[in-house]
Amino acid sequence: MRALLPILTVVAAIIVLWYGAAVALNRQWVLDQAARAGTEPPAFSQLVAETMAQERPVLPAPHQVAAELWKGLFGQAVTSKRSLVYHGWITLSATLLGFAIGTGLGILLAVGIVYNRVMDLSVMPWAIASQTIPILAIAPMFIVVMNSMGVQGLVPKAVISAYLSFFPVVVGMVKGLRAPDAMQLDLLRTYNAGGAAVFWKLRLPASMPYLFASLKVGAAAALVGAIVGELPTGAVAGLGARLLSGSYYGQTIQIWAALFGAAIVAAALVAVIGGVERVTLKRMGLAR
The missing domain is CATH 1.10.3720.10 (MetI-like)
Structure with a gap:
């Protein structure tokens, strides 16, 4: 367990930075959508939630990549061209x-x-x-x-x-x-x-x-x-x-x-x- 601790610490740091970068890079789309709709910019919590669920984000969040990877590896028949x-x-x-x-x-x-x-x-x-x-x-x-x-x-x-x-x-x-x-x-x-x-x-x-x-x-x-x-x-x-x-x-x-x-x-x-x-x-x- 002690040998894994440094590795897990680095992985956790990378994931945190990744989420932060996803929010920073995807926020502009959320703000543009609010401007087109003529509404006020969303609150920070809503902004974060929307940047985490975009279909075509600039930078996908880790959970989005993980879900797509799981779907590609285990959610399709191995002969499927989507696998x-x-x-x-x-x-x-x-x-x-x-x-x-x-x-x-x-x-x-x-x-x-x-x-x-x-x-x-x-x-x-x-x-x-x-x-x-x-x-x-x-x-x-x-x-x-x-x-x-x-x-x-x-x-x-x-x-x-x-x-x-x-x-x-x-x-x-x-x-x-x-x-x-x-x-x-x-x-x-x-x-x-x-x-x-x-x-x-x-x-x-x-x-x-x-x-x-x-x-x-x-x-x-x-x-x-x-x-x-x-x-x-x-x-x-x-x-x-x-x-x-x-x-x-x-x-x-x-x-x-x-x-x-x-x-x-x-x-x-x-x-x-x-x-x-x-x-x-x-x-x-x-x-x-």
């Missing part, structure tokens, strides 16, 4: 494919960078430079090119996810593969260990903590990439589609519910990776 579970699965499928591609590519590039100086001097700068290009700038162009080639649906979104997720894996894996110090490397050389033995018995085990840390970042980045990949296409399914439809029709509560749905998916991915990390490091004797 956040349905849209979440569409986005998650692209996320997982892109994450798998980005992780595999990142690990291969990291091994090449560590073992090949030419790749270290050539590939690593390009990998860093690739992340300076805003994904919102290249995603529409990439989607258009892929569509012109007849490639639609899951693959373009997965490639954008891979583009965002591979870089953390590259950086983390390079750092991990280079983690063994000179004494450890010299010890294996005294046992006449070859390059493969050094990799499998020293470098790879040493890189595991770094790899899992980068995988958590990469998973969140892959989810962002999948959502961004849904935006330029005018998608009708996925969390990005929910964001689009909400923005088209001014449904701010729907937008916030979709954002929290994405946060839940990201938290679940990180939790799964964390569980695999604990099991793996424990079996390797690296767990604290």
